Amino acid sequence: MSSLTHLQRLEAESIHIMREVAAEAENPVMMYSIGKDSSVMLRLAMKAFAPGKPPFPMLHVNTGWKFRNMIEFRDQQMKELGLNLISYTNLEAQQQGINPFDHGSAYTDIMKTQALKQALDKYGFDAAFGGARRDEEKSRAKERIFSFRSANHVWDPKNQRPELWRLYNARKNKGESIRVFPLSNWTELDIWQYIYLENIPIVPLYFAAPRPVVERDGLLIMVDDERMRLKPGEVPEVKNVRFRTLGCYPLSGAVESNAATLQDVIQEMLLTTTSERQGRAIDHDSAASMEKKKREGYF
Amino acid sequence: MAHVSNLIETDIEQYLKSHQYKSLLRFITCGSVDDGKSTLIGRLLYESKMIFEDQLAALEADSKKMGTQGEQIDFALLVDGLAAEREQGITIDVAYRFFSTDRRKFIVADTPGHEQYTRNMITGASTADLAVILIDARKGVLVQSRRHSYLVSLIGIKQVVLAVNKMDLVGYSQEKYDAIVAEYLEFAKQIGLTNITPIPMSAFKGDNITENSPNMPWYTGSPLMPHLETVPIAAENPDAAFRLPVQWVNRPNLDFRGFSGVITGGTVRKGDKVKALPSGKESTVASIVLDGEIDQAVSGQSVTITLADEIDVSRGDILSAAGSPPGVSDQFEATLVWMNETALLPHRPYLLKIGARTVTANVSAIKHKVNVNTLEQLAAKSLELNEIGVCNISLEQSVAFDPYTENKDTGGFILIDRMTNETVGAGMIHFALRRAQNIHWQAVDVHKDVRAAQKAQKSCVLWFTGLSGAGKSTIANLVEKKLYAINRHTYLLDGDNVRHGLNRDLGFTDVDRVENIRRVGEVAKLMVDAGLIVLTAFISPFRAERQMVRSLLEGGEFFEVYIETPLAVAESRDVKGLYKKARQGQIKNFTGIDSPYEAPETPDIRVDTTKMSAEEAADYIVKVLEDRGMLTGGTF
Numbered sequence: 001m002s003s004l005t006h007l008q009r010l011e012a013e014s015i016h017i018m019r020e021v022a023a024e025a026e027n028p029v030m031m032y033s034i035g036k037d038s039s040v041m042l043r044l045a046m047k048a049f050a051p052g053k054p055p056f057p058m059l060h061v062n063t064g065w066k067f068r069n070m071i072e073f074r075d076q077q078m079k080e081l082g083l084n085l086i087s088y089t090n091l092e093a094q095q096q097g098i099n100p101f102d103h104g105s106a107y108t109d110i111m112k113t114q115a116l117k118q119a120l121d122k123y124g125f126d127a128a129f130g131g132a133r134r135d136e137e138k139s140r141a142k143e144r145i146f147s148f149r150s151a152n153h154v155w156d157p158k159n160q161r162p163e164l165w166r167l168y169n170a171r172k173n174k175g176e177s178i179r180v181f182p183l184s185n186w187t188e189l190d191i192w193q194y195i196y197l198e199n200i201p202i203v204p205l206y207f208a209a210p211r212p213v214v215e216r217d218g219l220l221i222m223v224d225d226e227r228m229r230l231k232p233g234e235v236p237e238v239k240n241v242r243f244r245t246l247g248c249y250p251l252s253g254a255v256e257s258n259a260a261t262l263q264d265v266i267q268e269m270l271l272t273t274t275s276e277r278q279g280r281a282i283d284h285d286s287a288a289s290m291e292k293k294k295r296e297g298y299f
Numbered sequence: 300m301a302h303v304s305n306l307i308e309t310d311i312e313q314y315l316k317s318h319q320y321k322s323l324l325r326f327i328t329c330g331s332v333d334d335g336k337s338t339l340i341g342r343l344l345y346e347s348k349m350i351f352e353d354q355l356a357a358l359e360a361d362s363k364k365m366g367t368q369g370e371q372i373d374f375a376l377l378v379d380g381l382a383a384e385r386e387q388g389i390t391i392d393v394a395y396r397f398f399s400t401d402r403r404k405f406i407v408a409d410t411p412g413h414e415q416y417t418r419n420m421i422t423g424a425s426t427a428d429l430a431v432i433l434i435d436a437r438k439g440v441l442v443q444s445r446r447h448s449y450l451v452s453l454i455g456i457k458q459v460v461l462a463v464n465k466m467d468l469v470g471y472s473q474e475k476y477d478a479i480v481a482e483y484l485e486f487a488k489q490i491g492l493t494n495i496t497p498i499p500m501s502a503f504k505g506d507n508i509t510e511n512s513p514n515m516p517w518y519t520g521s522p523l524m525p526h527l528e529t530v531p532i533a534a535e536n537p538d539a540a541f542r543l544p545v546q547w548v549n550r551p552n553l554d555f556r557g558f559s560g561v562i563t564g565g566t567v568r569k570g571d572k573v574k575a576l577p578s579g580k581e582s583t584v585a586s587i588v589l590d591g592e593i594d595q596a597v598s599g600q601s602v603t604i605t606l607a608d609e610i611d612v613s614r615g616d617i618l619s620a621a622g623s624p625p626g627v628s629d630q631f632e633a634t635l636v637w638m639n640e641t642a643l644l645p646h647r648p649y650l651l652k653i654g655a656r657t658v659t660a661n662v663s664a665i666k667h668k669v670n671v672n673t674l675e676q677l678a679a680k681s682l683e684l685n686e687i688g689v690c691n692i693s694l695e696q697s698v699a700f701d702p703y704t705e706n707k708d709t710g711g712f713i714l715i716d717r718m719t720n721e722t723v724g725a726g727m728i729h730f731a732l733r734r735a736q737n738i739h740w741q742a743v744d745v746h747k748d749v750r751a752a753q754k755a756q757k758s759c760v761l762w763f764t765g766l767s768g769a770g771k772s773t774i775a776n777l778v779e780k781k782l783y784a785i786n787r788h789t790y791l792l793d794g795d796n797v798r799h800g801l802n803r804d805l806g807f808t809d810v811d812r813v814e815n816i817r818r819v820g821e822v823a824k825l826m827v828d829a830g831l832i833v834l835t836a837f838i839s840p841f842r843a844e845r846q847m848v849r850s851l852l853e854g855g856e857f858f859e860v861y862i863e864t865p866l867a868v869a870e871s872r873d874v875k876g877l878y879k880k881a882r883q884g885q886i887k888n889f890t891g892i893d894s895p896y897e898a899p900e901t902p903d904i905r906v907d908t909t910k911m912s913a914e915e916a917a918d919y920i921v922k923v924l925e926d927r928g929m930l931t932g933g934t935f
Contacts, residue, residue, distance in 0.1 A: 003322060003599075004322075004323075004597070004599050004600065005319060005320050005322065005323075006321050006322060006323035006399075006404040008599070008600065009323045009599060010323070012561055012599055012600050013601075015561075015601035016546070016560075016561045019546040019547040019559055019560070019601070020546060020655070022547060023546055023547050023614055047590050048559070048601070049547075049549060049559075050588060050590060051549075051551055051555055051588065052549055052550070052551025052552075052555075053551070134395050135397045141395055141396060142393065142394045161722045162419070162421070162422040162638050162713075162722050162725070163422060163722075164421065164422055164425040164426075164711065164713060164722075164725050165425045165707055165711045166561060166563075166708060167652055167653075167711065167712070169652065169715050169720070169721075169722045171650070172720055173719070173720055184395070185397070185406055187397045187399070189318075189399065190404070193315060193318060193319060196315055263311045264311075266311060266315065267307060267308070270311075270314075271307060
């Protein structure tokens with residue numbers, strides 16, 4: 001028998017990690033962000049525990065500003081797979097009117113980072129799977145697969161446990177929790193190839209379609225509902241666009257594209273020359289911004 | 300991601316199909332601080348077209364700002380991650396990088412070259428198929444190069460590339476290159492590295508990276524990238540016997556009972572006879588599940604296996620080929636790499652994780668440690684951070700294992716500190732120690748419960764702990780008198796007295812303190828077996844040792860009695876005049892002064908001597924024993 005392909009090795013590693021957490025953590029949860037990485041992570045979780053169901057719930061931190069299409073897709077997926085989803089929103093902040101237009105990076109902190117911490121605390125989750133990959137940016141390249149957070153959800157990059165062979169030490173001190181990244185060793189191309197090979201459903205927003213957008217600070221922002229605040233002179237224009245990353249619609253930049261099928265999307269990805277995260281507004285601050293965010297508890 | 304292939308534009312489906320069957324090579328790069336590791340990795344990323352335009356623009360800007368390479372692009376900046384490191388200009392941890400070509404996907408572990416980071420290198424190397432050892436052509440084979448090579452051989456990496464870098468700075472001299480290679484090969488032979496491919500290169504200039512360099516026409520071998528693309532990947536333990544450490548028992552309904560895990564050796568087929576270890580029970584593979592059912596699975600795959608018979612298998616057990624099962628033992632010889640600031644102490648209990656099993660273990664002896672620079676064997680009483688030693692390991696229960704050289708997954712283990720939960724050591728099993736199989740516990744008819752019942756009590760240990768001068772001995776003495784007065788059978792083991800006899804050979808270093816407590820714990824255990832109420836009065840400053848004694852005894856037999864006295868109060872009493880001497884520096888390693896005291900977090904009995912007299916404390920302790928039923932015998 002010939003040796004395994006790279007996707008088979010990656011799949012086996014991710015499944016191993018998930019089973020290890022299920023066995024050792026008291027109350028694990030899987031972060032489900034509805035994006036393509038989450039779709040792959042979900043498929044791997046289904047495989048890991050087949051013919052049973054994953055022995056943990058899915059958690060979606062909902063800022064209230066996700067694309068409507070994402071929420072529809074989420075609910076449909078959960079129903080089809082028969083999984084238990086917890087959708088958590090920082091209601092207090094929502095009532096205070098925190099929104100992506102007025103509150104900039106504070107919005108991301110309050111509705112994503114703080115909300116995530118609140119959700120983990122509320123349900124007492126001691127281990128949370130996240131779909132982050134090491135190829136996304138520099139500080140992630142050094143993060144362990146099992147990444148420990150103090151009781152205040154703080155990451156200390158200087159004090160990480162060595163990870164040898166396939167041996168993961170999941171023991172934690174009182175109050176500590178673990179973020180576990182089963183897709184650590186996958187690259188963006190691996191994700192797409194796996195989606196293609198396994199025929200994994202993804203949110204239709206990844207495919208090009210005519211959508212109403214406005215151009216703002218060099219990004220094409222989709223007018224997804226009536227809450228979108230148009231600046232003077234801005235008139236939504238219908239363009240053929242798709243999204244390379246998904247998040248809150250007022251913060252996600254679309255790209256003009258005609259890639260309407262999975263093959264087209266992968267082809268475009270392979271031919272393109274700007275990196276994936278450029279579409280995310282939060283990364284533009286500074287070189288060390290992601291590391292700082294992660295120390296503070298951003299996933 | 301501008302992978303250069305016409306197929307992307309012309310036939311994307313064909314392209315995807317061809318890329319589904321790429322293999323995966325994991326490798327590490329190791330070298331000294333300035334050998335140019337990060338530059339080499341940055342160069343490989345660049346050459347494999349894995350750098351986006353925006354990243355390249357940022358890199359050019361960064362290169363100018365940092366000013367390390369003049370106006371040239373500093374590829375190292377692509378790779379050096381965390382903010383703190385970028386400022387220091389060094390790599391301080393293990394970072395993983397990814398690139399791929401049309402033939403292979405690569406995962407690179409970038410591991411640092413400083414002396415103090417053996418830990419990181421071992422970590423990065425543990426998952427690597429190949430090692431690139433960098434040598435600065437100007438400097439030749441350094442002490443660090445030898446150390447890295449030794450670690451590579453220790454962790455069992457079979458393929459090595461000797462990258463003689465910075466050839467541009469020695470005028471691309473073949474003579475220099477040949478001398479370095481000859482010296483290295485001689486050394487490599489000594490440490491058992493045989494499969495070595497030397498390549499002269501300049502990562503900075505790009506010589507012999509993707510194509511043969513016109514600057515070194517005398518080199519006719521393969522450049523680095525083509526070599527990495529074609530070097531055979533040792534499929535995971537292809538010739539090994541079938542092994543599957545069970546991670547998870549999958550029982551979604553009454554009709555399905557599967558055992559899930561990664562196959563870490565060999566192949567398994569439906570109908571194969573398998574044996575579960577350590578129980579030794581046998582059965583036959585009924586089905587193999589990965590998504591759907593498959594007929595066979597190989598090393599490296601995560602699967603779920605169902606068996607034809609209902610045999611008892613749980614997490615931590617190993618399913619193996621019935622004809623060649625792993626060994627089972629509770630004592631091993633192993634090479635241990637210490638990875639924590641707190642030194643390894645023999646006899647201190649740690650958790651040992653091997654496969655999916657975690658058991659309590661201790662290092663019963665350090666045979667020798669290894670000077671990683673000279674490979675000299677040295678006597679050792681403990682192992683410090685980044686030290687490597689050959690040790691005997693003793694486990695509380697037997698586990699299934701293979702020698703590390705035969706199977707990394709069933710032969711490698713980590714040690715975990717029981718208090719901090721940190722991963723403190725990594726071990727590689729050599730062989731089981733036979734002794735373990737020949738000493739069996741002698742079963743006797745008159746046993747502990749009968750002996751204790753005869754004395755109208757339940758046997759136990761009252762473990763008094765606290766600072767010197769806290770009042771441990773005074774209170775323990777009073778408790779014993781009160782128990783004697785009501786006809787109970789006791790024995791008081793006093794710290795000072797024991798040190799006059801049984802432990803006369805021990806001093807006050809951390810190592811000796813641990814051994815002191817271990818011996819006292821074992822003696823106390825024998826006395827508990829004799830049916831006695833044992834009182835011990837030792838400072839016993841470390842939580843781990845008190846925990847060790849607790850674990851020697853059965854549940855409910857160990858009472859941790861914390862005699863709580865503030866340091867200032869104990870020092871002001873200074874009954875034996877010891878604090879005064881310690882303050883003057885006449886006594887070293889004195890608890891509370893220059894040696895730590897780890898107070899119990901949840902003692903079974905707490906006595907605050909600033910609120911209670913010794914007499915009151917003794918009454919209180921006897922009362923607790925009475926309430927817990929320790930002063931009534933069972934019915935025999």
